[in-house]
Amino acid sequence: MSNALTIMAGWMNAALDGLEREGLDRRALTQGLRGFEGGEAARNSHVDLGSARRVWRRAARLNPDPLLGLKVGGALPMQASNVVSVLTAHSATVGQALDMLCRYQTLVSASGRYRVGREPGLLTLTYEPAADAVEVSRLQVESVLGTTAARRSVFASGVRPRRVVLMAHGAAPAAAYEDFLGLPVSFAAKAGLEFAEADLATPIRGADPRLLELNMAYADSLLRDHHRSQALCDEVKAAIRRSGFDTATVPAVAAELGLSARSLQRRLTEAGVSFSKLRDESRMGEALILLTQSQLPLPDLAHRLGYSQESGFSRAVRLWWGASPRQVRRNAPG
Numbered sequence: 027m028s029n030a031l032t033i034m035a036g037w038m039n040a041a042l043d044g045l046e047r048e049g050l051d052r053r054a055l056t057q058g059l060r061g062f063e064g065g066e067a068a069r070n071s072h073v074d075l076g077s078a079r080r081v082w083r084r085a086a087r088l089n090p091d092p093l094l095g096l097k098v099g100g101a102l103p104m105q106a107s108n109v110v111s112v113l114t115a116h117s118a119t120v121g122q123a124l125d126m127l128c129r130y131q132t133l134v135s136a137s138g139r140y141r142v143g144r145e146p147g148l149l150t151l152t153y154e155p156a157a158d159a160v161e162v163s164r165l166q167v168e169s170v171l172g173t174t175a176a177r178r179s180v181f182a183s184g185v186r187p188r189r190v191v192l193m194a195h196g197a198a199p200a201a202a203y204e205d206f207l208g209l210p211v212s213f214a215a216k217a218g219l220e221f222a223e224a225d226l227a228t229p230i231r232g233a234d235p236r237l238l239e240l241n242m243a244y245a246d247s248l249l250r251d252h253h254r255s256q257a258l259c260d261e262v263k264a265a266i267r268r269s270g271f272d273t274a275t276v277p278a279v280a281a282e283l284g285l286s287a288r289s290l291q292r293r294l295t296e297a298g299v300s301f302s303k304l305r306d307e308s309r310m311g312e313a314l315i316l317l318t319q320s321q322l323p324l325p326d327l328a329h330r331l332g333y334s335q336e337s338g339f340s341r342a343v344r345l346w347w348g349a350s351p352r353q354v355r356r357n358a359p360g
Contacts, residue, residue, distance in 0.1 A: 031136040031156050032072035038081075039067055040106035041169060044098035045085055054088070055081050059348070072298070075137055075158050080348055082163035092197035093206050095165035099172025107134050107173070109245050114181050116238040121226030123181045124151065127174075130245045133252070137166065140218070148188070149226060152218040160347060161357075164193050167217050174219060177208055183230045189220040255297035262294070262301070263308040271309040272332025276301050310346045313339075317355045324351055 042052045042065065056062035059080055061073035085094065104111035110130050117123035128140045128151070138155040153170060155162035174180055175190045189210045192203060203211040265282045266274040279301070280290035294301060309331055316327050328339035343351045 031075035031158060033075065033078045033135040033137055034108065034133070035061075035067035035069060035071045035073060036108055037102075037106045037134050038073045038078055040102050041098055042066070042081070044101050044169075045081075045089075045094075047101070048089060048091070048094060048097060050085055050088055055084050060346075075156060076160040076347060078137065079158065079160040079163055079166060082166040082169075083160075086163060086165050092202065095163075095168030096172040096175070096203070096206060098165075099169035100176030100178075102169075102173050109241055109248070110134055112241045113238065113245060115230070116233045116235070116241070117181070117230055118233055118235065118238075119226060119230060120180060120183050120185045120221070120228045121149075123183075123230060124149070124221070124226070126242075130249070133245060133248055135170075138162070138170070144223075147223045149221045149223055150218055151221075152191075152216050154216060164197065167193060171217060171219060175207055175209060181230050182232070183228050185221070185225045185228050187219040188222045188225075191216070191218045191220065193217045255299070258293055258297055259299060259304055262290070262304050263311075266305050266308045267312065270332060271305060271312075274305060306342075306346070310342070313343060313351075314354070317343075317351055327351075 042055065045055060046052050052065035056065050056077075059077040061067055061071065061077050067073045082095075091097075104115070107114075110127065110133060113126040113130060114123040117126055124142075128142055131139055136156055138153055140151040141154055143150040143152060153167055155167065171190060171192075175187050179186055187209060189212060190203070190207060191212050191214050194213045194215055200211045200213065261283055262279055265279040269275075269278055269282070276290060277287045280287045283290065285293075291301070294304075313327070313331055316322055316330070320327075322330070324339070325336045328336045331339060333339040333342070340351055343349070343354060347354055349357070
């Protein structure tokens with residue numbers, strides 16, 4: 027697994043299934059985006075965050091239904107969340123299940139994460155989208171909330187959120203969302219869910235503590251592997267930046283890290299990433315910084331990143347983000 031921001035293919039394909047049920051063409055939604063072929067993400071793979079967000083932004087343009095994200099999220103099967111679904115289903119209480127959700131959600135998606143807050147009599151889960159060149163889609167955030175706030179009870183416990191908080195630029199009045207969810211809805215800068223503290227002790231019917239224990243051990247091993255992969259990828263990308271994007275090679279980077287070229291290749295394969303992908307990620311990350319935090323002319327910027335021609339740089343940026351360098355610069359926050 028790469029340290030790039032990614033979403034599990036199983037989740038993404040389940041979301042595409044839901045968008046297709048709502049009348050959208052999955053091939054049109056994914057055409058030209060990295061990580062997709064024939065309208066599908068390859069099984070057991072991960073889709074980079076920028077591509078996933080562009081799917082949802084395309085969906086918003088093609089289907090004006092303001093409830094689209096909630097509808098898709100509310101209908102996602104439990105298999106879409108893989109081991110996280112098992113952990114929540116076999117937690118002893120609603121409170122423990124929410125803890126499992128927050129602790130392990132990055133195994134499913136790095137698009138964002140819940141931050142836990144507590145007030146008298148209340149637990150809040152605030153959804154914080156990850157920073158990325160492609161701005162988060164309101165529909166995508168609502169699809170995440172929809173998996174928990176749908177009309178069915180949370181984790182088969184009989185409990186539902188006390189309130190759903192949607193992003194301030196909601197596409198419909200609160201009443202439209204409340205009629206669909208059957209829950210109070212408000213708007214704020216960040217979306218999230220509110221639970222009554224008294225509900226957290228509610229037991230989850232059918233929970234098996236042995237299955238919970240076994241799957242927590244498995245999830246912890248996945249997190250450890252992920253963290254090791256992150257550390258390796260960070261080291262390789264830093265070495266690539268020092269060597270130069272256009273001149274960095276596997277043997278040179280391996281030598282700097284005290285490894286043989288074969289060992290580095292093997293470890294990258296185990297992490298599910300290639301040297302060329304890390305070089306592209308590193309170069310495009312640097313490009314984003316230069317485009318959004320400097321006024322360096324594009325020809326000079328392209329040269330600094332190792333491109334002999336501005337046209338080559340422009341093609342790479344368009345392939346990576348689906349926008350020209352000037353569009354990326356113009357759309358930068360602030």
